[in-house]
Amino acid sequence: MEERLADELRAHADSDREFVERAFRLVVRRGPEPAALERALAVLADGTLSRAAFMLELTSSAEFARIRLLDDAVAIGLAARRRGERITSHFAPPRTDERVVEIPWVLSRLRPSGRVLEIGYAYAEPAYLAALIRSGVELVGVDLATRDVEGMETVVADVRKLPFEDGSVDQALLVSTLEHVGSDNSVYGLPVERDGRARVRALRELRRVLSPDGRLLVTVPLGEPGDYGWFRQEDEEGWMRLFEKGWLEVEESETYELTRDGWCPSPAFEAEGVRYGQRGPAASAVLCAELRPGPRRSLVPWPRGPRDAAARDEPAGPASL
Ligand SMILES: C[S@@+](CC[C@H](N)C(=O)[O-])C[C@H]1O[C@@H](n2cnc3c(N)ncnc32)[C@H](O)[C@@H]1O
Incomplete structure (x- = not known):
């Protein structure tokens, strides 16, 4: 039989139910909810929609639009990584959250291998x-919340107290996470905290586990400094101060802001009056930075005792974090 005809016959060989389930998984990458399945079966049965029209409806949905944005972000980041290029001065569509900038920025800097x-x-x-899992690195997911992810080692741990040896990590990625450490994380099923020193503790702990040539890629919301309860936003100077207090040095950093035309590089970003959620669904601006271990700066002598115990339990040094 002619191949084109065989393909057409195959496209109609399954039941409407099988078709709807397959279409959902292919387009929006999840199965249909019961009500959506029932409605789809009804419109296919009464001829309101053909199978092709149903596919068009799915691909025209807001859900698919977001999937496409994220796919684009991943594709741009991975293609740059393959070419050995770092994404800089990136532009991304308007009315979107900061992942469209953060994901390509981080993926393009992902090491070829290592922990x-x-x-x-x-x-x-x-x-x-999915992109990280396929990337060839020795990937370990760390979070206080639990989530099983096939193909990835996961560890339930506090970023302020990591179960890893000193200097054993090649790269650490914190995408929109640092700002949440020590805040009210009940939205993630975690306890409420109000620990203003937590972010510096996290940074010092990350510095401890990084190898001397290791790097930390961090992305955080940028704008007028403020405590939003579930996270804390800083201006560029504020984040830089925290990195320094975390004994990390900035190797590279870029700021981006969301404008009416979309996300764009903003080297002279003015944080005053810029609130989270003011310009779009989430951050109004974002700082992307690559950090390397810097010298420990201490105004008072280090307490005696094993070096890692001091760093692990109480990031000593100056009392103020
Ligand atoms: C906004 S979400 C991160 C978003 C995610 N990285 C992404 O790429 O979209 C913040 C995450 O930080 C985790 N978290 C908060 N405090 C933590 C802590 N002290 N240690 C480890 N994970 C923490 C939360 O459980 C949550 O998964």
Whole structure:
């Protein structure tokens, strides 16, 4: 039989139910909810929609639009990584959240191999996790919340107290996670905290586990400093101060802001009056930075005792974090 005809016959060989389930998994990458399945079967049965029209409806949905944005972000990041290029001065569509900038920025800087921690993976975008899993690195997801992810080692741990040896990590990724450490994380099923020193503790702990040539890729919301309860936003100076207090040095950093025309690089970003959620669905601006271990700066002598115990339990040094 002619191949074109065989394909057409195959396209109609399954039941409407099988077709709807397959279409949902292919387009929106999940099965249909019961009500959506029932409605789809009804419109296919009464001829309101053909199978082709049903596919068009699915691909025209807001859900698919977001899947496409994230797929684009991943594809751009991975293609740059393959070419050995770092994404800089990136532009992304308007009315979107910051992942469209953060994901390509981070993926283009992902090492070719080595031990990589993804901190805060439990609520990460599936497309981003899938890209990391396929990337060839020795990936470990770390989060206080639990989420099983096939193909990825996962560890339930606090970023302030990591179960890894000193200097054992090549790269750590924190995509929109640092700002949440020590805040009210009940939205993620975690206890409420109000620990203003937590972010510096996290940074010092990450510095401890990084190898001397290891790097931390961090993305955080940028704008007028403020405590939003479930996270804390800083301006660029504020984040830089925290990195320094975390004994990390900035190797590279870029700021982006969301404008009416979309996300664009913003080297002279003015944080005053810029609130989270003001310009779009989430951050109004974002800082992307690559950090390397820096010298420990201490105004008072280090307490005696094993070096890692001091760093693990109480990041000593100056009392103020
Ligand atoms: C906004 S979500 C992260 C988003 C995600 N990284 C992404 O790529 O979309 C914040 C995450 O931080 C995790 N988290 C908060 N405090 C933590 C802590 N102290 N240690 C480890 N994970 C923490 C939460 O459970 C949550 O998964």
